[in-house]
Amino acid sequence: MSGKRHILAIVEPENEPLIVARKAAWFARVNGFGLTLIWCDADVGPLDGPFLVSNAARDIATQIRAAQQQMVEELAEEIDDEGVPVAAQVLEERPIGDGLLSMIDRSMPAFVFKGTRYHDAAERSIFVDTDWHLMRGCSCPLWLVKRKFREERPTIVAAVDPMHTHDKSAALDTAIVEHAKTIAELAGGDVHLFHSYQPMAGLAAAANRSFKPVTLAAEEIIDELREEHQQKLNDLAASCGIDAKHTHQLSGVPREVLPAFARSIKADLVVMGTQARWGIKRAVIGSTAERVLDHLPCDTLLVKPAV
Numbered sequence: 001m002s003g004k005r006h007i008l009a010i011v012e013p014e015n016e017p018l019i020v021a022r023k024a025a026w027f028a029r030v031n032g033f034g035l036t037l038i039w040c041d042a043d044v045g046p047l048d049g050p051f052l053v054s055n056a057a058r059d060i061a062t063q064i065r066a067a068q069q070q071m072v073e074e075l076a077e078e079i080d081d082e083g084v085p086v087a088a089q090v091l092e093e094r095p096i097g098d099g100l101l102s103m104i105d106r107s108m109p110a111f112v113f114k115g116t117r118y119h120d121a122a123e124r125s126i127f128v129d130t131d132w133h134l135m136r137g138c139s140c141p142l143w144l145v146k147r148k149f150r151e152e153r154p155t156i157v158a159a160v161d162p163m164h165t166h167d168k169s170a171a172l173d174t175a176i177v178e179h180a181k182t183i184a185e186l187a188g189g190d191v192h193l194f195h196s197y198q199p200m201a202g203l204a205a206a207a208n209r210s211f212k213p214v215t216l217a218a219e220e221i222i223d224e225l226r227e228e229h230q231q232k233l234n235d236l237a238a239s240c241g242i243d244a245k246h247t248h249q250l251s252g253v254p255r256e257v258l259p260a261f262a263r264s265i266k267a268d269l270v271v272m273g274t275q276a277r278w279g280i281k282r283a284v285i286g287s288t289a290e291r292v293l294d295h296l297p298c299d300t301l302l303v304k305p306a307v
Helices: 017-031 055-078 096-107 121-126 130-137 167-187 199-208 218-240 254-264 279-283 288-295
Strands: 006-011 034-039 086-090 111-115 142-145 155-159 190-197 247-251 269-273 299-303
Touching: 006 017, 006 096, 017 034, 017 055, 017 111, 017 142, 017 167, 034 055, 034 096, 055 086, 096 130, 111 130, 130 142, 130 288, 155 167, 155 254, 167 190, 167 218, 167 269, 167 299, 190 218, 190 254, 199 218, 218 247, 247 254, 254 288, 269 288, 288 299
Parallel strands: 006 034, 006 111, 034 086, 111 142, 155 190, 155 269, 190 247, 269 299
Antiparallel strands: 142 299
């Protein structure tokens, strides 16, 4: 199954496979898409290769393949009541992250769904986790599932940064809002536009512009910074048709204030942007999405600028 009329759902035994599959099936149904379930088990290594030297080893590999295929097919049967055409297969390529990216590039789905969990400090420091790999390399919108999603009247947060200076950043904000609005319309939900700014960063920038020590009017600079950000956010909201009561600006670090805001309005989904990374950049963590993922209480949809 290939093309933009289908969804790819990555199901893993440790990441609520039924919740992920049902959520992907619901989204496929309301969009009129097909669905492919991809079974991934990180605890099972490659099932072919020169190291399978004995007949016994090859027999065990065959049995494992058959068991995995049976599990994903049973999962497909459990979501059959959604009325969505479902294909089921097992990912055998290793490393898993590279195998998934290759499959995504070949099939070009409209969306990819995957369960996620808390990542410990070691995983965040060495960036070997499949989630991080997909966040950097996935070419289509990536929906990371944490819990059951309200299919009726969900609350959706579009997290944007209107203080951009590049066309690509502006396109990313537009893509974020468009995805949030589309999902809200499908499910009868509400979209809240969110932006955070850091006053101390503005003060530091003002200080760096001076060639000699000066006394900074801190309150005045912070007020100007807040007003500038708010005006940009209001302009974006107006251009996207989002009213003032659903437009929110908070001061602080995004990884702290965005999760707190999401909790305060009982958000079901946060839509964020991420830029594609290649080469050495792909090995370096640093985007807001990567820093905030573990702290959000709800699902996250990661999108890239429209091309």
